[in-house]
Each structure stands twice: as structure tokens, then as C-alpha cells.
Amino acid sequence: MPLHVPPAPAPALRSVLAALCSPTAVRENRTPALRSVQGPTCPELPLPVHVLDQIVPTDGRPATRLTGWRFLIRAGERAVAAAETTLTPDGWTFSHFFEGPYLASTERALRQAESLRTPFQPRLLSVPELYMLTLWLHGDIEADASAGALQPSDVLVPLAPAPPGIAAHRPHRVAELLPVMTLRLTPAPLLGSPA
Structure with missing residues (x-):
């Protein structure tokens, strides 16, 4: 089922x-792969980036907030970088380009999701408490x-x-993964400490 x-x-x-077309304006933001690309680049697969501020909320269900939109930057047949935008008082603006392991990992997860039978709307969820994306x-x-x-x-x-303790690229229902994430935040008891 295709992703929506x-x-x-x-x-x-x-x-x-504008950032892709203006190398002088964003020279310091260019990644090594973008600096070495021969030919045109194209932003695609925009994904809203949400942040989960508290895995264990004080008032019920975990809440998320939108912090930006991330685009994969393609050159030919492959993604060479990503671009992130952020919302400012003046509207949406370019934030930065980046590379790294999350680029290939995002592409892999999107391919996995395409093979699922249920239609979904893809988003990115950052969990700062666990340094997790x-x-x-x-649904x-x-x-x-x-x-x-x-x-x-x-x-x-x-x-x-x-x-x-959390396997990458293994799909989990929120109801299953949140308790695991909560356990990752709970400090282990000290051995020999009084009960």
C-alpha cells in the first residue's frame, strides 16, 4: 500500500x-556530498518532523509538536543529503543541510513502510530523551x-x-514501544541498596 x-x-x-540554488548564501551549510555533487539536485519526500518532549507525560497521552519539515535531497538515483526547515515568526524558513546515518536509515524505513498493507501517513518523530529518531x-x-x-x-x-535495547528498523505499535522507551528512562536499582 503506498504511503500517503x-x-x-x-x-x-x-x-x-532557494538554499539549493544559492551556494554563496548557504556555503557554510553545505555538506561534503552536496559540495561534490555533479548535476542537479532535487528535494523530495517531505516529512513533517515532530518532537516527543516527554515519553512519560504528566497529564495522560504523550503529546507531540511539529518542529520542521525534512526533505531528502536527491542527485540522480540516490539521496545525498537532507534539508530541514523550521517555523519562525515570519513563516517557514530553511534551517540546514545534513548527512549521516539517519539519511540511509530513513530511506530504508520508508521502503519497509511501502510494503505494509495498511495505508499510513509518514512522519518523523524525534525523541530527545533517548537521542532517538x-x-x-x-494511521x-x-x-x-x-x-x-x-x-x-x-x-x-x-x-x-x-x-x-531498541531494535532499529523493527516496526512497533505505539502501544508496544512506549513502555519499552519508558523502561529505558527508568534508572536501574543499585545492587545492594535497601528496599
């Missing part, structure tokens, strides 16, 4: 296109990509590198 990739806000896409497969394909809470039936695919 939400459209990025037009100003976010324009800011990335996941592909968030939201409501018509939902506003900038809003929404984690639903127990949504699927999270941890991207590599994943935290110890």
Missing part, C-alpha cells in the same frame, strides 16, 4: 529550493500533518542508530 506523503507547506519547499506511521492518512497525537495503533520504526 503529506504536501509540505509551499514556503518550506521554496526555502529549500523514528519513522512515525500515522489517519487525511490528518493535518502538522498536528496530531500519537495513537496506540500508529506504528513507529526506530531509525539506526537506535538506543541500546
Whole structure:
């Protein structure tokens, strides 16, 4: 079942296109792969980036907030970098280019998600408490990509590198993975300490 990739806000896409076309304006933001690319580059697969601020919320269900849109930057047949935008008081603006392991891991997770039978809206979910990034497969394909809470039936695919004890590229229902993530944050009892 194909993924239902939400459209990025037009100003976010324009800011990335402007950054790609203006090497003097963003020279310090260029990655080694972008500096060495021969030929045209193209932003694609815009994914909303949400942050989960508290795995264990104080008031019920974990809440997320939109922090940006991430685009894979293609040169020919492969993604060579990613571009991220952020929302400012003046609207969506280019933030930075980057490379690294999450680039290939995101592509792999998207390919995995394409093979699932259930339609999903793909998003990225950052979990700062665990230094973790996941592909968030939201079950409501018509939902506003900038809003929404984690639903127990949504699927999270941890991207590599994943935290110890959490397998990368293994899809988990939110209801299954949140307790595991909570355990990762709970300090282990000291041996020999009084009970």
C-alpha cells in the first residue's frame, strides 16, 4: 500500500529550493556530498518532523509538536543529503543541510513502510530523551500533518542508530514501544541498596 506523503507547506519547499540554488548564501551549510555533487539536485519526500518532549507525560497521552519539515535531497538515483526547515515568526524558513546515518536509515524505513498493507501517513518523530529518531506511521492518512497525537495503533520504526535495547528498523505499535522507551528512562536499582 503506498504511503500517503503529506504536501509540505509551499514556503518550506521554496526555502529549500532557494538554499539549493544559492551556494554563496548557504556555503557554510553545505555538506561534503552536496559540495561534490555533479548535476542537479532535487528535494523530495517531505516529512513533517515532530518532537516527543516527554515519553512519560504528566497529564495522560504523550503529546507531540511539529518542529520542521525534512526533505531528502536527491542527485540522480540516490539521496545525498537532507534539508530541514523550521517555523519562525515570519513563516517557514530553511534551517540546514545534513548527512549521516539517519539519511540511509530513513530511506530504508520508508521502503519497509511501502510494503505494509495498511495505508499510513509518514512522519518523523524525534525523541530527545533517548537521542532517538523514528519513522512515525500515522494511521489517519487525511490528518493535518502538522498536528496530531500519537495513537496506540500508529506504528513507529526506530531509525539506526537506535538506543541500546531498541531494535532499529523493527516496526512497533505505539502501544508496544512506549513502555519499552519508558523502561529505558527508568534508572536501574543499585545492587545492594535497601528496599
